[in-house]
Amino acid sequence: MSLGTERGFADLLAKGASRDDGVDMRAGQIVCACPASLPRAGVTDNRLTLAMGFGLAVLAQALALTVLPEESRLLAPTIERVGWPFALLLVGAALASFPAALLVDGFGRRAAFGLGASLGAAGGALAAFSIAKANFFGLCLGAFWLGLAQGFALFYRHIAAQSAPRDGLVVLAGGAGAALFAPFLVSLAATPGATLLLASGLHIGALALSIRMPHMIAGAAIANKCRVDARFLLATTAGAIAWSVMSAGMLHGPLTLAVCAATPAFIGGAMGWHLLSMYGPSALAARRPELFPPTAALGAGLAVLAAGWTAVHSGASVAGVAAGLIAIGVGWGVVNIGALRLLHEGARPSRAALAFHDLCLLGAAAAGALIA
Incomplete structure (x- = not known):
């Protein structure tokens, strides 16, 4: 020196x-x-980078969910364990809620989201290896790691909404753009193992994006006090119901389609449209937020969810199940728009409160997958 x-x-x-x-x-x-x-201004968050990182995580989730239910059915030692990989994916996402919030504050965006993407890359590779070796418990562990990555990725929306609630909707809309590519990538991969390896590669892409983020944020911080009021409780309760119904539909929908002899390409397309319907309303809400008043959005979304779940659970036809999955996605998306606006408009909750909110949502999703 x-x-x-x-x-x-x-x-x-x-x-x-x-x-x-x-x-x-x-x-x-x-x-x-x-x-x-x-x-x-050079160290502020770029909402386009956040939206792209979230979109890659959503696309990786779409690929994993396309093959996970059917592979679980083939590898599970008993019928009672078929839902384990999907439930562990959701449990992993729930367990990542508080670490994501703490690491964002303690080590910054770059380290926190980079860690989450690394877990997703490892989880996708392990799940693909486990399918090749017909190892059910390895598939469960890989799904758990994929869930941890999803838990970190879900915090993208809170980080963006910290600047303005509308920015959080822009990040959610990034998932809609990503969902458009799911059917094409499923057909390109051709086999379940290749599909999961492709999901692993998408998380590597998210890891590369994470290095473009600032370590910390310049500007207004989220309130230090943990705000838990009627708006927070309403958003959390409605969101938990929506996530529970959504997870039950995403588990039963592909399995029902497979039993009805639907082709893998059709199942992949149905899941792609399901994910597009989940995040599509956010693209409209980002441009016209007045169309989605928070309380009315919660009520309308829950009603559409109930109708969609009825169609999926009845399993009357392949077309009916696919339509039910799309309806569940639309209802889930509208509920999450209302919940995000309730959380971030006005006095904002602390990151600990936001982590608790995500924990309740993802915990309800895991319960929905195990109980339904």
């Missing part, structure tokens, strides 16, 4: 030790070593 470099490093340490924001330094504290002249 040259003498000039040593002097520059010493000056940097001296500046860091005498901060002008009234906060004393402590041993082990991590501070930003960026030059003071760096424009603050």
